[in-house]
Amino acid sequence: xxxxxxxxxxxxxxxxxxxxxxxxxxxxxxxxxxxxxxxxxxxxxxxxxxxxxxxxxxxxxxxxxxxxxxxxxxxxxxxxxxxxxxxxxxxxxxxxxxxxxxxxxxxxxxxxxxxxxxxxxxxxxxxxxxxxxxxxxxxxxxxxxxxxxxxxxxxxxxxxxxxxxxxxxxxxxxxxxxxxxxxxxxxxxxxxxxxxxxxxxxxxxxxxxxxxxxxxxxxxxxxxxxxxxxxxxxxxxxxxxxxxxxxxxxxxxxxxxxxxxxxxxxxxxxxxxxxxxxxxxxxxxxxxxxxxxxxxxxxxxxxxxxxxxxxxxxxxxxxxxxxxxxxxxxxxxxxxxxxxxxxxxxxxxxxxxxxxxxxxxxxxxxxxxxxxxxxxxxxxxxxxxxxxxxxxxxxxxxxxxxxxxxxxxxxxxxxxxxxxxxxxxxxxxxxxxxxxxxxxxxxxxxxxxxxxxxxxxxxxxxxxxxxxxxxxxxxxxxxxxxxxxxxxxxxxxxxxxxxxxxxxxxxxxxxxxxxxxxxxxxxxxxxxxxxxxxxxxxxxxxxxxxxxxxxxxxxxxxxxxxxxxxxxxxxxxxxxxxxxxxxxxxxxxxxxxxxxxxxxxxxxxxxxxxxxxxxxxxxxxxxxxxxxxxxxxxxxxxxxxxxxxxxxxxxxxxxxxxxxxxxxxxxxxxxxxxxxxxxxxxxxxxxxxxxxxxxxxxxxxxxxxxxxxxxxxxxxxxxxxxxxxxxxxxxxxxxxxxxxxxxxxxxxxxxxxxxxxxxxxxxxxxxxxxxxxxxxxxxxxxxxxxxxxxxxxxxxxxxxxxxxxxxx
Numbered sequence: 001x002x003x004x005x006x007x008x009x010x011x012x013x014x015x016x017x018x019x020x021x022x023x024x025x026x027x028x029x030x031x032x033x034x035x036x037x038x039x040x041x042x043x044x045x046x047x048x049x050x051x052x053x054x055x056x057x058x059x060x061x062x063x064x065x066x067x068x069x070x071x072x073x074x075x076x077x078x079x080x081x082x083x084x085x086x087x088x089x090x091x092x093x094x095x096x097x098x099x100x101x102x103x104x105x106x107x108x109x110x111x112x113x114x115x116x117x118x119x120x121x122x123x124x125x126x127x128x129x130x131x132x133x134x135x136x137x138x139x140x141x142x143x144x145x146x147x148x149x150x151x152x153x154x155x156x157x158x159x160x161x162x163x164x165x166x167x168x169x170x171x172x173x174x175x176x177x178x179x180x181x182x183x184x185x186x187x188x189x190x191x192x193x194x195x196x197x198x199x200x201x202x203x204x205x206x207x208x209x210x211x212x213x214x215x216x217x218x219x220x221x222x223x224x225x226x227x228x229x230x231x232x233x234x235x236x237x238x239x240x241x242x243x244x245x246x247x248x249x250x251x252x253x254x255x256x257x258x259x260x261x262x263x264x265x266x267x268x269x270x271x272x273x274x275x276x277x278x279x280x281x282x283x284x285x286x287x288x289x290x291x292x293x294x295x296x297x298x299x300x301x302x303x304x305x306x307x308x309x310x311x312x313x314x315x316x317x318x319x320x321x322x323x324x325x326x327x328x329x330x331x332x333x334x335x336x337x338x339x340x341x342x343x344x345x346x347x348x349x350x351x352x353x354x355x356x357x358x359x360x361x362x363x364x365x366x367x368x369x370x371x372x373x374x375x376x377x378x379x380x381x382x383x384x385x386x387x388x389x390x391x392x393x394x395x396x397x398x399x400x401x402x403x404x405x406x407x408x409x410x411x412x413x414x415x416x417x418x419x420x421x422x423x424x425x426x427x428x429x430x431x432x433x434x435x436x437x438x439x440x441x442x443x444x445x446x447x448x449x450x451x452x453x454x455x456x457x458x459x460x461x462x463x464x465x466x467x468x469x470x471x472x473x474x475x476x477x478x479x480x481x482x483x484x485x486x487x488x489x490x491x492x493x494x495x496x497x498x499x500x501x502x503x504x505x506x507x508x509x510x511x512x513x514x515x516x517x518x519x520x521x522x523x524x525x526x527x528x529x530x531x532x533x534x535x536x537x538x539x540x541x542x543x544x545x546x547x548x549x550x551x552x553x554x555x556x557x558x559x560x561x562x563x564x565x566x567x568x569x570x571x572x573x574x575x576x577x578x579x580x581x582x583x584x585x586x587x588x589x590x591x592x593x594x595x596x597x598x599x600x601x602x603x604x605x606x607x608x609x610x611x612x613x614x615x616x617x618x619x620x621x622x623x624x625x626x627x628x629x630x631x632x633x634x635x636x637x638x639x640x641x642x643x644x645x646x647x648x649x650x651x652x653x654x655x656x657x658x659x660x661x662x663x664x665x666x667x668x669x670x671x672x673x674x675x676x677x678x679x680x681x682x683x684x685x686x687x688x689x690x691x692x693x694x695x696x697x698x699x700x701x702x703x704x705x706x707x708x709x710x711x712x713x714x715x716x717x718x719x720x721x722x723x724x725x726x727x728x729x730x731x732x733x734x735x736x737x738x739x740x741x742x743x744x745x746x747x748x749x750x751x752x753x754x755x756x757x758x759x760x761x762x763x764x765x766x767x768x769x770x771x772x773x774x775x776x777x778x779x780x781x782x783x784x785x786x787x788x789x790x791x792x793x794x795x796x797x798x799x800x801x802x803x804x805x806x807x808x
Contacts, residue, residue, distance in 0.1 A: 024085035055469030181221035247456035265446025275786030282790025342384035349380025458785035467756035470800035495746035505652035516547035521622025608661030
């Protein structure tokens, strides 16, 4: 890039030992700001890559932990005129003595810490840190690991809600400036447009009082723009603050010169204040919408209560949720929110899991069931054993991954950023040309100034800079509402181009938990079969034992047991030789099969079920039919996907019989059965060559390669960790019907981005010529140009926000 900005692509292919960190950046307003911050971060030794998002004011930086210094990162951003949001924790340490500061300072040389100070007089350690990397508990642990006892911790804030605190700080600043500029601007306009024309106020008095009030507006509320412009100039760049500052200062200086009789024409007393007030108002509204647009992930994090009741030998003890450890027993009563992930030990009740799944229907949770932090117990009570606490809770991981996805930079955004980098300089050149052209046409000086100021004010690259990231941010939030964690924001764009969706079978289209569908034998032989299967850990064996227990049959001890891979089990039960398995086992045992059982087995196999014979002392005594039921909404999901014009494919390691039977019931277009993991990957490549972009939905370790090979990998949240890591998106609780919703959401996001970019270009194409006075009969005064500029940014923001409200 001729501008000197390096093109950066952040991915997962950095060498081992690098660290990916996120900073909240304060003070950015437009695309040029994000490029300036990115350039500043890249200048720091140890920074390998940096990507800065304007939509959520974040910088994602890949660093070499051994080389980077966090203080250098902070200094670089501050030198560029911006800031990194950080927090300070004051930790009281008992028994702190002279000399201890050396070990404390050394121990805090960890990623995430900007500054550490040890105060021996008050026995305190103050730590300035990045709250997106470190937590209060983590800082306390550092002190604790040194052998000190922490007596107290004071911090300005805690929890996940960094976005809200940073955004609210900006809102406060905008509100204070508005409270000053709006009344003063109103007074100026009343004097200029009402009192002076009616002869109530002399023109000279109007001029000087108006100029005095305009001075206050220009240099207090308007200082926000002047400061931004100075900052940009010091970095040898220009941004939208530059345009606003130049436009309003031009009107103000001309009015001052007019009052001093240096120039003629008319004063622009109301123009500058009106522009500043309208743009501040637009920024304030825009900030409010942006705050709300990104609220879903934040609200998930906010759902976690600050306290938990742990059961100890002393009874119930209320502790900070940060102090809960895996294995602790937690009691939750009706109406309370579950503080950590865990497994129910006692009790039962309905849990509202809508925050995680998007489904309003509460689910009954009983002993053995998993419950998640952030969901709410509606009735009954639960005693759970904590399994995942702190940053390892699913809701915390969702919040972290979703924040990263929101900062995704799509290919189209890089083009927009390049355009924005040059756009401001082009507009300044156009404004100068406008001024020169009007003077050359012998127009009055004030008219040339008016058109130049209007051009500067009306042209705002802010709408262009917000067009893509705002839509992605809202789309990721909306997906979270639907129970889908979008890990990579670019997946939303890619999914729009997908032509084929390939599904794994077991655990994806089916529930992945075999059940006995039918048992054709008497109770005595069922007892023998269940007893023979009892020592086995095979899913089919577990299904048979579970079924037997459900009908009141209890397995009895076996004296001998042998499991034959791919065939079944053989055991000795009460002196009888018992075998349970498929036709190969029967053949191996040389048992006689009733012809009726043979025909029945063939029929059952063609329907997608697994027939298992029960052999006692060499004779087949019965048959057990085991099946993996389809997910309740699988037919509806396949139908909906086909209605979207997409081709459906099954890729499975199962045998052809069950695979084709399931595909026939669901109406799937193509089936590839008996596949090894590498085969699945090859099928995905073939499908891409044949049809175009392919998405894969899977849950198992054997699906991970195919998920990576696909253009978009969608992992079932109930599946393996390997699959979830490989997926671009995760269906948090394995709700298959979220797949077509995600496809529709993708189309809505891409459509929204295209509209926003088209609108932003069209806005400038139409209004810049009008502001320059090229359209006969049309004059755009600076204050109206300011209104148009504020409305353009607000329109783009509101249009992106509409994704959140759409029916999908």
